[in-house]
Each structure stands twice: as structure tokens, then as C-alpha cells.
Amino acid sequence: xxxNIRSVSVVLVALLCLVFCSQPTSLDAAPLCTNAxxxxxxxxxxxLFDRVIQHSARMHGISNDLHSEFELYFLPSKNQIGRVSxxxxxxxxxxxxxxxxxxxxxxxxxxxxxxxxxxxxxxPLWHFHQSMTHFHDFIDFSSNKSLKMSDMVHELRKGVQKVxxxxxxxxxxxxxxxxxxxxxxxxxxxxxxxxxxKDYELLYCFRRDSNKVQNYLKILKCRIVPxxxx
Amino acid sequence: xxxxxxxxxLRLPLLLLLLALAAECNSMxxxxxxxxxxxxxPDKETFFCxxxxxxxxxxxxxxxxxxxTEGQExxxxxxxxxxxxxxxxxFSKTYTSIWVEYTVIVEASNAxxxxxxxxxxxxxxxxVKPFAPENVTVVVNIEDSPHLTIQWHTPSNIDTKSGWVTxxxxxxxxxxxxxxxxxxxxxxxxxxxxxxxxxxVVYMVEVRCAIDNSWSEWSNTTFVKVxxxxxxxxxxxxxxxxxxxxxxxxxxxxxxxKRKTVKKYILPPVPGPKIRGVDVQLLKSGQSEDxxxxxxxxxxFPVMIPWKDQKEDYLIVSDKETxxxxxxxxxxxxxxLAMTLDSEVQSKxxxxxxxxxxxxKSSSEESSDKxxxxxxxxxxxxxxxxxxxxxxxxxxxxxKIIQPFGIGGYVDITRHEHMQEADYSRVNEVNGDNILIxxxxxxxxxxxxxxxxxxxxxxxxxxxxxxxxxxxxxxKHSDSVDASFKAxxxxxxxxxxxxxxxxxxxxEIGVCPQLVGCEYVDTVPPPAVI
Numbered sequence: 001x002x003x004n005i006r007s008v009s010v011v012l013v014a015l016l017c018l019v020f021c022s023q024p025t026s027l028d029a030a031p032l033c034t035n036a037x038x039x040x041x042x043x044x045x046x047x048l049f050d051r052v053i054q055h056s057a058r059m060h061g062i063s064n065d066l067h068s069e070f071e072l073y074f075l076p077s078k079n080q081i082g083r084v085s086x087x088x089x090x091x092x093x094x095x096x097x098x099x100x101x102x103x104x105x106x107x108x109x110x111x112x113x114x115x116x117x118x119x120x121x122x123x124p125l126w127h128f129h130q131s132m133t134h135f136h137d138f139i140d141f142s143s144n145k146s147l148k149m150s151d152m153v154h155e156l157r158k159g160v161q162k163v164x165x166x167x168x169x170x171x172x173x174x175x176x177x178x179x180x181x182x183x184x185x186x187x188x189x190x191x192x193x194x195x196x197x198k199d200y201e202l203l204y205c206f207r208r209d210s211n212k213v214q215n216y217l218k219i220l221k222c223r224i225v226p227x228x229x230x
Numbered sequence: 231x232x233x234x235x236x237x238x239x240l241r242l243p244l245l246l247l248l249l250a251l252a253a254e255c256n257s258m259x260x261x262x263x264x265x266x267x268x269x270x271x272p273d274k275e276t277f278f279c280x281x282x283x284x285x286x287x288x289x290x291x292x293x294x295x296x297x298x299t300e301g302q303e304x305x306x307x308x309x310x311x312x313x314x315x316x317x318x319x320x321f322s323k324t325y326t327s328i329w330v331e332y333t334v335i336v337e338a339s340n341a342x343x344x345x346x347x348x349x350x351x352x353x354x355x356x357x358v359k360p361f362a363p364e365n366v367t368v369v370v371n372i373e374d375s376p377h378l379t380i381q382w383h384t385p386s387n388i389d390t391k392s393g394w395v396t397x398x399x400x401x402x403x404x405x406x407x408x409x410x411x412x413x414x415x416x417x418x419x420x421x422x423x424x425x426x427x428x429x430x431v432v433y434m435v436e437v438r439c440a441i442d443n444s445w446s447e448w449s450n451t452t453f454v455k456v457x458x459x460x461x462x463x464x465x466x467x468x469x470x471x472x473x474x475x476x477x478x479x480x481x482x483x484x485x486x487x488k489r490k491t492v493k494k495y496i497l498p499p500v501p502g503p504k505i506r507g508v509d510v511q512l513l514k515s516g517q518s519e520d521x522x523x524x525x526x527x528x529x530x531f532p533v534m535i536p537w538k539d540q541k542e543d544y545l546i547v548s549d550k551e552t553x554x555x556x557x558x559x560x561x562x563x564x565x566x567l568a569m570t571l572d573s574e575v576q577s578k579x580x581x582x583x584x585x586x587x588x589x590x591k592s593s594s595e596e597s598s599d600k601x602x603x604x605x606x607x608x609x610x611x612x613x614x615x616x617x618x619x620x621x622x623x624x625x626x627x628x629x630k631i632i633q634p635f636g637i638g639g640y641v642d643i644t645r646h647e648h649m650q651e652a653d654y655s656r657v658n659e660v661n662g663d664n665i666l667i668x669x670x671x672x673x674x675x676x677x678x679x680x681x682x683x684x685x686x687x688x689x690x691x692x693x694x695x696x697x698x699x700x701x702x703x704x705x706k707h708s709d710s711v712d713a714s715f716k717a718x719x720x721x722x723x724x725x726x727x728x729x730x731x732x733x734x735x736x737x738e739i740g741v742c743p744q745l746v747g748c749e750y751v752d753t754v755p756p757p758a759v760i
Contacts, residue, residue, distance in 0.1 A: 097327040098275070098323070098326065099274075099275055099389070099392060099394045103392065208353070218393035218394065218396070219394060221393060222392055223393075230390075230391055230392065
């Protein structure tokens, strides 16, 4: 009898141990977040797209405000005849200039265009912010906006990169986009024409480009994850 | 020569004159510059421009629009002059590019010349402005809670599916008499419900939409009237209310009329203090009789039961000769001291007395005459038994009414007639136990007096009472014997007015320790004062 009880108790203990001891191992299983940075939780691609689109909309809003204010302060005459042609430094980037053109473009291409644009504007905006500090009047109104703008470009680029990675992980996007991730790669091939631009032109160009980014992202989202909001 | 010179000189002014005349007659001129150029893109995919032509100068004038995109050198003509109406130019999707700066110019030309307007440069993203929403319908519903349901359609040709256009909606409502609009935002849905509306008011509703924060005009106003509730409900409730009101009013009137009763019921009067047995009203009347009656109204005096069980005392009865007889030889006659009205008791007493008489009779035979007078009865005021002759008298005596008077009341002493008095002459003193101690010595004076007279009986028949000072109150006798009863020495005989007194027994030596008026009497045979 005591021998039986002993064996039964041993078995029970073993079972309990199995049950409870196995749990910590389950905790060591693969984390819920792939590409996990600190404190991540799972976001769907649609959510990521929404965030990025909101971000770009905010950025465009700021650039629009800045441009209007600049016009008010520095170019009061509305006579635009003698205006310099809009030679933005990003003109060499081929961008679709209509809905059909954007829809016809491949996802990878469109993603590349977005990234190129964002990459191209990081330095110029930083320098613009630096140069704005000299204008005391302008600073009172817009200095924080220019700083914000340059930060937003930086953040938006990172966000779009994350979206691209997720898409690549999901197999939606091919891996050909990865070559453009580093801004240095672009700058090496790109031009430094932006140094020749005047401030006003710079603002005008960025206003346009931020609008482009916003629209391209929306098109991309509704093509890849056509949920509500399209 | 002079003629030719004159013609030459006159040629130029003549020409001018002719020209002037010609000009005045026709008033033709090249057209004025077209004005107020404008362009608009309602869907972010196409756009159109319009202008206001100037005067045509009297000649048929044609307007042409030329545009140029950014980076191009040549101007192109408008692809469509008709779709967008007169004096407008419509650019279809083919010709529309965004993020490209357009330069548009309108030229008016007639036979005499061309006139161009000021150029207009724009980017498509800056001229986006949708049309107002279409088919706005407003439905009033007052079933559960009054509300307006508003529906509309987005303007046609706007593509919201591709994500190219993000549409927002807004509507505003106001009562037609008010001046303030109330705005409501409706993001992408094309219907809306408003609950905060008042009845019987006419409301105006307008809707507009926006592409990329660029708002359209407000739609045409839609008027809607909110009806009132049907009156049937009101009348029902009025009826119910009035029915409930009538009993309420009646109750209130009754309360007011009977307020005293109600007050009494709610606040009962506090009774004043009252003494039991005293009628306050009689007291108040003031009359003495009534006062007494009031006081004694309900007095119930407790029933007075005369003492029957009194302490029984022993009286020592002794002879003259046998004054020192020991106690045991004394004839002890124990009788209750209290007397009642009861005839039974009287009879009892009588019987007792009879016994006593018999007894005493037997004993008295020993000492004949002398003992007669010295027989003492313990009974106070009991009958004194001396001889047979007196027995009947004694009987009669005892049959006298004895009236007690309460607890400590009076006892009427029955009248004894022809009683033989005891001889008190020899009473020395009465000690505390109410025992007469006979004197040994003779009191010659009194005795002699007594002896001489001899016949003068000791008559206690007229003793009314005996007071504490050894005074015997006599009643007035009809005879003149009263005068003869004059106490000397020991007794004071007091002549009283006649009263129906009864004397029972004599209290020669009456033992009445407790009864008032039954005290001892030191009697001396009345002196023979006649």
C-alpha cells in the first residue's frame, strides 16, 4: 500500500511539474512582434498605412502654412508673372502627375518614389531651418514650424520604411526597394542643387512634394489594403 | 501751281477728317481685354476655366484660351470650349496634370484686333473645389422623439474609392426665424440625424463637402416644417387633471369648514389637574354646603368596626372586709370593655351579668348587706350587681342602650336608677392599673356623714361621664336631689343639664383603661346635703 501511494504521488508530482514547468518555456517562444523594437504590439498593415498617411497630412499642412506666411512677409505682391521657374531639386525624380499615372505605376516604383522624395528633403529642410534663425521676424512666427517640418520628414521616412518592411515580409513587395534605404546612396548619385535654391522656392517645392507623398501613400494604401477610408 | 500747293496742304487734314468721319459712323474697336479669369477643379482630375469677356468693340469677337504647362514653351489652345458653358474652357483628364503649374491666357479677337487678358498661373492642387452635394432630402419624424433625418448625394464624378480624393461632409441647420446656424460634421457618410429640434418650427438645412480641406459651396436650402403633437393627447390629460382636482378642492373646503374639529383631533386638549373626589364645579360655586358636598362627594369612609377584641384586662374586685384578699380569691369578672349596639351583645352582657349576678349572689350571701355595696364589677360601666332586687333593675339597666361612638368615641353610660352605689369612701388611690386601693382608715367625716345618712345611697345614676380629673359629670336629675349630691373631697359632682344619658353600671371603680369617659371616679358618697 505505501509503495503504491508513493508511486502515485511521484507520478502526480511529475505531472504537475510538467504542467507548470512547461510554461516558462512557452514564454521564451518567438515574440509576438517581428521587427520588435521596445514595447511593440502588433499593428496591421492598414493601421501602419493610416498612421503614415496621417503623418504625411500633418506635414503637408505645416508646409502649406509656412509657405503662405512666407509669401505674406517676403513677397507681398501677388504678381506672379516674373516668378522664377520652379526648379526644384527633386525635379529629376519622376513622379506620376495624375491619378491614372499613379495607379498605373507599380507598387515598388511608387514606394521608391515616396522614399526618394522623403530622403531628398531631409538635409534641405534642416538647412532651411538653420537659415531661418537669421530672420527674427520669421522666427517669431515660424521657427518652430520649420524645425517641426524637418523632424517630420525624418520620422515619416522611417515610418514608410517600416511599412515597406512589413509589405516585404508579407510578400506584397519585392525586395528590390531595399537598395534605396540609406540616404547616403541617394545623395551620392543625387545633386546638390538645393543649395542654389532660395528659401521661398524651397518652401514652394517642399509644399508640392509633401502633397505628392501624401497622395501617393493614399493611393498605395487603397491599392494594397482596400479597407474603409478608400 | 498755287492750286497744287493748296491741294497738297489740304490732303492730310482731309484724310484725317474722312477717317474721323468714318470712325464716328462705325464705332468699331478691337475687343476689350477679357477679365476675371478663373479656374476650378471639382474632382482633382479635371478642371475648367472661365472668363468674363469685355466689350466686343462692335465687331464679332472671338475668345481663345491658351494655356501652357510648366516647362513647355508653346501655348496650347483650349481643348473644349463648350462643356463647361459659354466663356469657359474645360480640361479633361487627358489634359490635366497635377503638381504642374499651368499658365492660362484668354484672348479676345475681332476684325480690328486682339486683346489678351492677364495670365493666370496655378497648380491643380490649389484650385480643387468640389461642387455642393446633390439631392438633399430631409425627413421629419416625431414618433418617439422628434428628429430630422437628412440624406444627400456626393457630387457626381468624384472618385472616392481610389484614395485619390478624401471627402468630408458638413451640414448646418437653423430655424427660419433664427440667425445662427448650427453646424454638424459628418465625415464620409452621406446621411445624418438631428435630434434637438423643436416642434412647430420651420427648419432650414444646408449641406456642403470638402476635398482636402477645400470646401464647396453650401447646397440649396431645404425647408422643412416640424408639426406639433396632436391635440388629442392634451385634451385627455386636461380631463384627467380636472377630475382629480374636484375631490381635492372638496377635501380642502371640508377641512377649512371643520377646522376646529380637525385641530382637536390633531392636537387633543391637555386635561387639567383634577383631585379625585372633589367636584371642582361645586367648589367654585362658593356655597358652603356645596363645598362640603364637593369635598365629601365620593368620600367613602372606611367601615368602622368597633373593637371587639380589645385587650382584656382584669379588674380586681374586692370586698370591704376582704380588701386584702389575695387576687385569686377575687371574683374576677372579665368582660369585654367595648360595647356594641347590638342587642345580641346586650343580651349577652345581660346573660353574663346574670351569671355574674348569680355568682355574686352566691358569694354575697356570705357577707350580707355590707358586701352589697362593695361589690365591684369589672365591667365598666357595667351594671353593679348587689342583690336580687337590683337584678332586674340591672337587667333593665343593662338593657339600656349603649352607644359606642367610633373607635375612640364616646360611650354613653346607661342610666342606672336606683343603683346602689359603691362605697368609694375608702378609696385610697387609683393606681396606674386603674385599681382602686381601698383606704384602710376611715374617713370619719365623710363616713360619718355617710353613716348618718346611710340612706343616702350612692347614686351614680346620674353620672354622665367621668373626666380625667376625676370629675364626674352628672346629669341633671328631675329631683332636687341634685343639690344633695354634692361631692366633698373626692368627687365633684357636677350638675348638668338633662340629657338623655345613660349610665351603665357605675363606675365606682370602673376599669376602662382605653375608653374615654370611662375613667375612674373617685366617688364619695354624696354628702347628705339636702
